[in-house]
Amino acid sequence: MSAPESATHNPIDIDPGKCVRCDFCDWICPGDLIYHEDGNKEKLPVVMYPDECWYCGLCQSICPADAITIIFPEEMIHNKTDVVSLLGKVVK
């Protein structure tokens, strides 16, 4: 598997009790992350590639059952990165 460790965070939480198994979240996701078999009223949509999420929330905005919550990971909410580390290395 090529998925990095951060793939363990699922940004798109789908409440199985609320989800009506429509196809909207699959259709609207701009990153092709959410898969749901067209018209299958039994199966839940699956977030196939969670580490490729843009956190745009289009899935949440279109969900007719209010079943989706976007969960930000710790590294986004409480970020500790030293910004200077993003500003390049000077090769002498």
Place this chain on the structure above:
Amino acid sequence: MSDGWNEIDTDLLVIGGGVAGSLAAIPALEAGLKVVICEKGRLLDHCGSVGCGVDHYLTVMDSGPEWDTPEFLIKHVPGLTDGIVDMAVTSKVIHQMPRILKKIESFGVDFKDPRIGDYYRLRSFGLPGTYHINFDGTDFKKLIGQQVRRGRATVLMRTMGVQLLIDDNRAYGALAFNFRTGEWFAIRAKAVMLAAGEVNRLSKNASGLAFDSWHFPYNTGDAHAMGYRAGAKLANMEFIESTLTPKGFSAQGLNALVSLGAYFVNKSGERFMFKYDEKGENARRAVLADAVVNEFLLGNGPIYVDLRHLPEDELDHMEATLQVDRYTMPAFYDQKKLNFREDLVEISVSEFSIRRSGVYFRGSGLAVDTNGETSVEGLFAAGDCATVSGGIAGAAVLGHIAGEGAVKRIHTSPRSLPEIDREAAGAIRAEAMGCLGRPDGMPWRELEDQTRQTVTDYVGVRRNDKGLRLALATLHALAEKEPTLQADDLHGLMRVYESKSIRLCAELMATTSLTRKETRTRSAHRRLDYPETDDRNWRKFIIVERGADGPAVSTLTTDRPLADAFGRAPERGEADVGT
């Protein structure tokens, strides 16, 4: 279909169904032509960079005052772009802004603010007037998408264009595949429009998550890469663009913050922007980002945005519209337990894009003429992959101009379409599908991660000769590994193509950065070994195209349009480009 290909013949093929591609399709549909759109998203109404919505639109409106005329804004463009700009194309775009605004309104987009029953226009980013309409554009793309669908375009969704078809410097279509079904398409067209956006996922940001980017992370320079491989000329690829974002979440929203009057302060509580520009927080985006870069390097971080002084009604407006540009922004603040009415918001410099280097009208990408046509005949470009870019409005206006240009090209080129070289097409498909049967190959994530680290370290905001050469050596070594790339599935195959586009664009950026031996527009192109701006030698475009041994670089003085480098005979009447 023969050999497993779905074959389609059309008049105009559009690659990328965002704002630029959709606005390009509309004139062709109005002319009764057949249009095919390849789009990686699933719904035309919600695809592209502003599928989630947009809250500002830059335009002149000819409403009366002098500042609102095309001539006034055009006069200021050289200053806004530090002299590196194609004035021929920019002038045409600005002149057409009022017309395209009215056309988009005719699709049902309401640019007016219901609070005042009029356009609510704000000043930002160093522009010499209140050119940005602040509006609720939640349905902006939906209404444009509906207009395209009413015109009966054929839309191939979840379909990625991967290779242009070229015959004797003339584009006649593209190969594409659907990454849900695995179907391959061989599409012949009388004109091809590239509108696949800018280059993202190019460098690291605070969260370290590659897809957490200010701009659309699924725009990865695919148009740049396809155009380059087809022999098209690109320009301004040396410039980077970055912005300021809440730390940890690379999201849009800077325009709204600065135009409503936010302050930036450093760790000492000092409001520092006026040290860098007399316009303070209203300076150009490139200047804002550069100021924060400098403050961090001076040890003055953390840096914060301060909204606490704003009047209640402005804060109410900001809170009410916070989700228009990025739907999840309120959730981010909620989960962070941060209230911007009472708390300082810590910010970061975002990752870098290749887009328009934090200034309006100087796009980084495929060089186009005043018809939106590239140096390859029949190949057009618009939006953030073209050399004149101005946000959503720029994408809309140049998209429409390029669509009209394509209609003209289609009508004046009656020759029949060449036959597709089936062997060559088959080889491209076989190479792609080979990625799926290579479990021990190099994962696309690895190619991307190494590209991002290289760009971050050596091609970012502190460039020098040695660092750029080191970056190029790494990027060339990575290119050697591309034939071993592997994908787990069809979705991964799409990402393989994207990661190759990102690496190629990084190589073009490093190559052209090495050429430009000066600093221009601050950290958009800062050479530590050439720290001054050198107008005498470098008020020039750097043009890059495919050469015999990799990227070939040339220059053109900026008092001439980029199309002068195309070697194409100008049409009669073309000299009058200002109208």
